[in-house]
Amino acid sequence: MGLNYYQIKKNVLKARKLVIKGTTAAGSGHPGGSFSMAEIMGCLFYKHLRYDIKNPEWDGRDKLILSKGHASPGLFSNMAVSGYFDESKMETLRQFGTTLQGHPDLKCPGVEFCGGSLGIGLSYSIGNALAARLDGKDTRIFTVMGDGETDEGQVWEAAMTAAKYKIDNLTVFLDRNFIQQDSYTEKIMPLDEHLESDELSEMWKDASRWKTGDKWRSFGWNVIEVDGHRIEQISNAITRAKSIKGLPTIIIARTIKGKAVEHMEDNPQWHGKAAKPEFVPIIEEELESQFMISPSIIAGDMTHLENEVKRCVDGRADYIHLDVMDGQFVPNTTFDNEKIKELRPLTVIPFDTHLMINEPVKHVKDYIDAGSDIITVHTEVCDESSFGEIYDILKSSQVGVGLAINPDTDLPTWSEKFISSLDQIIVMSVVPGKSGQTFIESSHEKIQKLAQNLKEHKFDGYIEADGGVTLDNVGACFTDGARAFVGGSAIIGQNDVRVVIREFRNKILRSRRKLLIQKANELGGTDLVNKWIDLHVVGKKKDELLQISQELGYQ
Amino acid sequence: MSTDILGDMRTEYGKSLVELGEQDKNIVVLGADTTDSLKTASFGKKFPERFFNVGIAEANLVSVAAGLAYSGKTSFASTYAIFLPGRCVDQIRNAIAYPSRGDKKGLDVKLVVSHGGLTVGADGGSHQQLEDIAIMRAIPNMRVLIPADSTAVSKLTWTIAQQYGPFYMRMARSKVPIIHNESQEFEIGKGITLRDGSDCTIAACGITVKLALDAAEKLKQEGISCRVIDCFSVKPIDKEILENAARETGAIVTCEEHNILGGFGSAVSEVISETYPVPIRRIGAQDMFGESARDNEIPELLEKHGITSVNIANMAKEIRSKK
Numbered sequence: 001m002g003l004n005y006y007q008i009k010k011n012v013l014k015a016r017k018l019v020i021k022g023t024t025a026a027g028s029g030h031p032g033g034s035f036s037m038a039e040i041m042g043c044l045f046y047k048h049l050r051y052d053i054k055n056p057e058w059d060g061r062d063k064l065i066l067s068k069g070h071a072s073p074g075l076f077s078n079m080a081v082s083g084y085f086d087e088s089k090m091e092t093l094r095q096f097g098t099t100l101q102g103h104p105d106l107k108c109p110g111v112e113f114c115g116g117s118l119g120i121g122l123s124y125s126i127g128n129a130l131a132a133r134l135d136g137k138d139t140r141i142f143t144v145m146g147d148g149e150t151d152e153g154q155v156w157e158a159a160m161t162a163a164k165y166k167i168d169n170l171t172v173f174l175d176r177n178f179i180q181q182d183s184y185t186e187k188i189m190p191l192d193e194h195l196e197s198d199e200l201s202e203m204w205k206d207a208s209r210w211k212t213g214d215k216w217r218s219f220g221w222n223v224i225e226v227d228g229h230r231i232e233q234i235s236n237a238i239t240r241a242k243s244i245k246g247l248p249t250i251i252i253a254r255t256i257k258g259k260a261v262e263h264m265e266d267n268p269q270w271h272g273k274a275a276k277p278e279f280v281p282i283i284e285e286e287l288e289s290q291f292m293i294s295p296s297i298i299a300g301d302m303t304h305l306e307n308e309v310k311r312c313v314d315g316r317a318d319y320i321h322l323d324v325m326d327g328q329f330v331p332n333t334t335f336d337n338e339k340i341k342e343l344r345p346l347t348v349i350p351f352d353t354h355l356m357i358n359e360p361v362k363h364v365k366d367y368i369d370a371g372s373d374i375i376t377v378h379t380e381v382c383d384e385s386s387f388g389e390i391y392d393i394l395k396s397s398q399v400g401v402g403l404a405i406n407p408d409t410d411l412p413t414w415s416e417k418f419i420s421s422l423d424q425i426i427v428m429s430v431v432p433g434k435s436g437q438t439f440i441e442s443s444h445e446k447i448q449k450l451a452q453n454l455k456e457h458k459f460d461g462y463i464e465a466d467g468g469v470t471l472d473n474v475g476a477c478f479t480d481g482a483r484a485f486v487g488g489s490a491i492i493g494q495n496d497v498r499v500v501i502r503e504f505r506n507k508i509l510r511s512r513r514k515l516l517i518q519k520a521n522e523l524g525g526t527d528l529v530n531k532w533i534d535l536h537v538v539g540k541k542k543d544e545l546l547q548i549s550q551e552l553g554y555q
Numbered sequence: 556m557s558t559d560i561l562g563d564m565r566t567e568y569g570k571s572l573v574e575l576g577e578q579d580k581n582i583v584v585l586g587a588d589t590t591d592s593l594k595t596a597s598f599g600k601k602f603p604e605r606f607f608n609v610g611i612a613e614a615n616l617v618s619v620a621a622g623l624a625y626s627g628k629t630s631f632a633s634t635y636a637i638f639l640p641g642r643c644v645d646q647i648r649n650a651i652a653y654p655s656r657g658d659k660k661g662l663d664v665k666l667v668v669s670h671g672g673l674t675v676g677a678d679g680g681s682h683q684q685l686e687d688i689a690i691m692r693a694i695p696n697m698r699v700l701i702p703a704d705s706t707a708v709s710k711l712t713w714t715i716a717q718q719y720g721p722f723y724m725r726m727a728r729s730k731v732p733i734i735h736n737e738s739q740e741f742e743i744g745k746g747i748t749l750r751d752g753s754d755c756t757i758a759a760c761g762i763t764v765k766l767a768l769d770a771a772e773k774l775k776q777e778g779i780s781c782r783v784i785d786c787f788s789v790k791p792i793d794k795e796i797l798e799n800a801a802r803e804t805g806a807i808v809t810c811e812e813h814n815i816l817g818g819f820g821s822a823v824s825e826v827i828s829e830t831y832p833v834p835i836r837r838i839g840a841q842d843m844f845g846e847s848a849r850d851n852e853i854p855e856l857l858e859k860h861g862i863t864s865v866n867i868a869n870m871a872k873e874i875r876s877k878k
Contacts, residue, residue: 106656114654127622157612
């Protein structure tokens, strides 16, 4: 428990794969709502929820109540990853005789609520919260509700009750994925406003039209709104909710139904349908191909780094790359831990601290204290012993561990023993030291080889391409195997960071779509390629997929 | 007849809860804006921190009670019969009766209601719950008790507090004649033979037990020996006492303040048809709703549905001829 950002992310990925495994084996189930709450579950299971897999009825535990019980695969998969039972058990989902029932059931040790009939879980959670208060326990109750679920009148009976009794040992999540069984929530029973067309995106973008939070506020609740796929936002919201006394808290998590599998995303069809077995390897590849954009703020105005951080926030960066240069390992000097400490309160976006300094082992503690979420050090200034020391300090502080290599350096042999538990490997695609250099072309081949090699060594972190990454080469870097992308002048150097980050994502998405089509072709030829493309019915994804497929000569 | 001593079921229930609350701090009581009427408010005065009035929100009432029970409390949730099984059978089924772990079948929630049946009177058909036995009996893990008087209520409140798991207990609105001695024992799943007889049996529950006793007295004057059984435990039902009655008296009249479809009469018929089939007649609402009747008119309302001692006696005589 209490894992760092990267470990949570890795576990969320494992859990998503298990959701597919279980529902496909069962031939039915609810992947859509399991995926929309995947990051919420990840933050609970791997950071905030107190539990004991060996003693599921441990008196000191918190209680997780999955009120939207149809998303049971999303619960069971995390229970498997946590070790309540073996991961292979997911294949018994919905099977006769299993404890992994179609909806969560007390038959399965660790499950706290028999979900299934919607609208009951909040009242039940209040009962548990009141009992904890009577017993003087510091138990926390975490409840996850669906947005469609709140059509149920009982939810609002419970909402009033929680406010009346000032239930502050309860944190509720509303998985606001905008889709219920029949269609979009705003068409069936609007929580924000009635939707006439199928075009959700306009409403999604316009926060002034969201009224769900107002409903809860008017019922006397503390309301926190977050992006429900951002681990750092969810985690921060949970921490804030704990500190609120005298009223209940609901975290309204804006999510995407089917998140992380493009053809399931925002598609009401995937509320309650399992993927066909033939698509599973492609879906797994897609799940493993999540990516992150990490703008490097030194490419901006060094005298107003606060402002550069704010631009990253506005641009919805996945994390913020902080290049620390000491004037020794590299000729330039940028900033140190004191500056990072000043920047930390500005955002919860993870800080991706890249130490281009000599003797990092002497300083790593300072950068942990400054609030880094991951710290990457250079192999050129480490040996097995000093990196071992850094590794231990970072691991014990729940900070991600990264290793960086310069253009003319390969991973040293001593690093092999660490590879399987590293969170990130930075491949410098320019000579480090200053911003604005051109991408060294041979880096493509280097990343490709490295990706292959790391796979063999069971690396499950991210390869980060750093230096000269632009809109022109980011897609190729993805194809090479990079999954995190540092953008200096190509992002921070641009006027509209938000637009350029979106363009970066689109470029990468195109490469990913190509990768998946190639995978489909490899597995089942044109027939499977076309079936795969046909799954993508929402938005304009299908057009691009067809175009890619034609370019590849599959049509 | 007019010398009957009357007892108020709700008052006894409220008193027992307070006594229980003093002994066991795990007892919690929940209400839905009917706590004065149900006489649970006195528990609330004594133990305010263990008393929850959730307003007019029965589905919520039942589910909050379930949550408290899951966390180790013994929950008593009370309101009128029409609003509990009638309004929230889903929550009762899925949040209370269904959740089971190991030997613990269902959660430790006691649903104790008042205003069961036609004798609600003036409030009318919308408030006269005639389907609750049928609904609750069909839910696995749920036990159904229909006590006949305030003595039974008092003792059964203690009994169900001490036995783990879900119970449904229905009380009447009005004061009812006390028919049980203070020393009477009430065991879940056991009927009580109040009067022995050999020519036929009247099996009754709730307020109709008194009518059954009156009918038996009438029949005695006509030379007919009639056995009377108080089947307060409708589920689990006492198969043995019923089978013996069938074997020894050869005919059974059932009596309940409930629809004859799916209710107590149905339960008895199921047992008898599978053990020792004999003729049975079921007295109760004949698949009809009730209607308003002022207190002094309630006998007329009952008469319209055939729930009288005279009708019970007539049925007993008729059924004897079918033996």
